[in-house]
Amino acid sequence: MEKQHEDLPPEESTEGHAQATPEEVNPPARPSRRSFLGGMGGSALAALALGAPPVIEPPCEPPEVPARPETRRAQARRTRAYQLRQQAALNEFKRGVFPKRTNKDEERYPNRIGNYSKGLPHNELGEVDPSAYDAMLRALATGRFEDFEALPLGGRLKLTNPLGGLTYDLVGPDAAAVCLDIPPPLASPEAAAQVAELYWMALCRDIPFTDYPSDPTIAAAIADLNRYSGYKGPKPLTPQTIFRMDSPGVLEGPMVSQFLLRPWVFDGIAIESRLQVPLSVTTGEGIDFMTSYDEWLAAQRGFPEGTTITPPRMDPVPRHIHDLRSLGQNANSDVHFTPYLRAALILLGLGDAALSDRNPYKASRTQTGFASFGASHLLTLMGCLTRVSHHGFYGKWFIHRYLRPDAFGGRVHNRRRGAADYPIHPELLDSPVLERIHAYNELVNRRRGLNDGQGSFLLPVMMPIGSPTDPSHPAGHAYTAGSRAALLNAWFKEDFVLPNPVKPNREGTALEPYVPGVDGPPLTVAGELNKLAHNTSLGRDAYGVHYRADDLAGFRLGEEVAIRFLREERPTYAEQVFRGFAFTRLDGTPVEL
Template sequence: MIDFTRRKKELNNLKDEKKLIIYENDNEEINGNYKPIKSYEIGPLTPRQTNQKAYKIRVDAASFQKNLPLPDHPCNGDEDLYPNKIGNFSKVMPHNELGEVNKGGYSIWIRALTTGNPEMFEDIPLGGVRKFANPQGAYAFDLEGPNSHHLTMPVAPTFSSAWEASEMGEDYWRALTRDIPFADYDTNTLISEAASDMSQFSDYRGPKEDGEVTPGTIFRGNLEGDLIGPYISQFLCLDVPYGSKTLVQHYRTALPGKDYMTSYDEWLNIQNGGVPSELPEYDPQPRYIRDGRDLSEWVHGDFTYQSMLNACLILLGFGKKAMCSENPYICSKTQNGFVTFGSAYVLDLIGKSARIALESAWFQKFLVHRRLRPEAFGGCVQNNLTGATSYPINSEILNCMAVSKVFERYGTYLLPMAYPEGSPTHPSYPAGHAAIAGAGVTMMKAFFNEDYIIPHPLVASADGLSVLPYTGTPLTVLGELNKLASNLSLGRDTAGVHWRSDGIEGLKIGEAVAIGIIHDFMKTYNENFKGFCLTKFDGTTIII
């Protein structure tokens, strides 16, 4: 038996150059001595040279990030404009009967965010049992890619603007049409009414045809590929090759016609952080994602980068023909990629970029914008239209047809929510799902062929129990990745927990994170590699 105490003492007594000795057989002792053999290391660099190279790459990457111009972090000014903080996030803190946050409690929250003192966060008053979602994550930063505080965003729409009114109008219409199958949009009367009403908003920034919102554009994204083919991306529809099994993408869905937080008492309870009075109700039959309610539930129960993981596994399942042409192993006669430029590598980068993107989103959410959630704005609409308040809400939303239809159905003007608990307990701008999607989709654009045509595309049936062949315009990897990003970010709007601009700008934050990470890794490869080429969300092509 080996005497490990003696072995450790022997090794500690060796000179540095002799510590590269290994033992041929740890269980064999010859004449009281171990039989050593020399360990040789081959390669173009010695361990010391590799160490120095890695050090230089890290220093260069850090210097590059440090020397980038420092951006401004503008906000829309609502927090200073309204003493009652109606334009800002305050969920889970105590509120009065109008849903206005307790000013003292809000001041404590702001002081905690300003100082970053961990102990001060424990002094923030809560109105119920729910807690803030990781506000101290706003101070986190990573050592790969851009510093979370080094990315910026445009200001969010202001509380009183026509832009905000249009985004709220869209959320009301999404709530009213959650149970209409995407396959029926072209023929459904309520969808036609929604498109016509949305066309009346003076500052609506969703996609249009000839200046009008149509059944073919309503609720879709503005990215390349968003208006082509089925509403739902192929990456939320096709089977997923998951190791030794195949995952069929039919999921638990919520029962149709069931919305939440439509009574004022329940709305106020949720704003105070109370326990919902109702539990969610689910359809016992799994279904493919076929309508807004299904999509809302998918982005309710998914884990952080689930959709990105599934999409990447689908793309890897297409084989080499779906890889980008820049991949150094595409034409190799003797090698395949794995640790670099292969499945292990791209899957790791997708998970890595998702978390780093969330850091950047959390900084913006808590330390810059603190934008209110649509459900809170719905309470302001309710109070104005019942005469309890006269908040400076743009008249375009107060006169919106969807608001009247909500009142006819529920007896209040509150935004009907897809989840009993409403939104998460962190500010709205930007959307976390969008930031994750922006990062993951950008990583996949870098590693896969954007022009590759998706083979055997499918579309969910109107009842969601099956999928049917899609035979329309060919669907590309670029278009369907963009559509996946839009589905995930705007699907949260359909649930009532986000605004359209949350998703649009969240995608851009995630994209910037992914590009920064790729840039930092570029000098770590041994392969002959000229760089990544990808198409950004704004349609421009870049080479990294």
């Protein structure tokens, strides 16, 4: 029996719904062995038999440029380059494709109430048309562009890139070859807890972080969330830990990472960290969305012709991130990886002292890094990791098809008003948060002239269309965070203390000094990078479009892709003194490559 690679995660159970891939349903045409071999010359066949690269004639050069004979060194390098690529592909091939389990909601509920269906036709309860959902499953099974083009849509919104998860990658793991977490089933205690957290986040959007120790709504949220058996956040909750994650450094100091507060320089242009934020709902004239049933149903259907998508009301005063509303708006304004580009540029500006001690040029007397182990190398790696979206979208569309939070809010609403007997866990149905949400939505609906000024049990979200038009699990900002935080923690010195830390004032209009030892502990590279991962992923939760489980799964997925990518990179470096990358994962586990 072949020995399992020492770096492989434990074997997953195959229990659960078997997922049909497009290759299994509609395999591509392959050349026969005879036709394939017949197209190769004898030298190529001999080379393959010996494990050496086949000899392929180079393209013709113009007659006036004489061909330069290949040196022995060049020949050896060409062979080595081939071997490195071949070995990397072989290593990934040997890992296999890990079995993918689901939460079984798609089989459990024929009306698909636990799965993503936004943009397709829906009935008055917001339940998807069965034939439309089956057509989507068929298109996912075939993987054909024209089958998606034939899907019946319910409105103007288009589905977001279902085929993105089938993209092949020539570096790192294949999209189907990584482990994926299982999202909590609709009726589970964990699902109840994470939806309750989103309801409380909505109620707390306009509370400044500075007020958390004394604010009564924060105290009520802490009391309620502490009683959930399925809550996956830090416990016990306190004003310092609520709406955070239990990663190294994240529970310490200000809620917001230094990398989102400090000014930074891009191509010589100094950029400050304030941004435009929607107006407060509770203290201003701001609004949220999906607070009325008609708007919610229009969103599930993809906003049919005749329905309106309302823009947010923006605060004319730019502000630093100082509450959940500004945290959510920041996570909606970035392009997934840009906060990590920003962090990289800030860290590079701190000089060699901030680099990992493993960087071979940090202690060099005669050399400095650039194309390798310098800024150019780091930014290239950051760009290469953008491919983690392939892995995320494979999980979103081809495995889980998990419903978005706004859809879950509709299930809660219809259960509470007696329109449907959905299996929502009683820990949520009995929570005081629902009556508070009803009153909050009544305020918004009166302000917007919706629902006859009546309230609802729907989840108020900041996104005018309710949620993006792709499934929820795993979260895009989270797998981006996991991969980039892993890279940056490996590249820089994790325990390096950041100089001159700051914190936002109560209104977010200015920054104040953060004094280590008085305001909290010193702030380190790893802690603030982990906090950045938290800010960008839980910021999407505060925005109303993801759950905590989406974030945790995305972190692990992003880290796994980064680890396998960096491991594949390691043999390509000429710096023999390099001891390999090392960093600490977001769950506190040390990794050495």
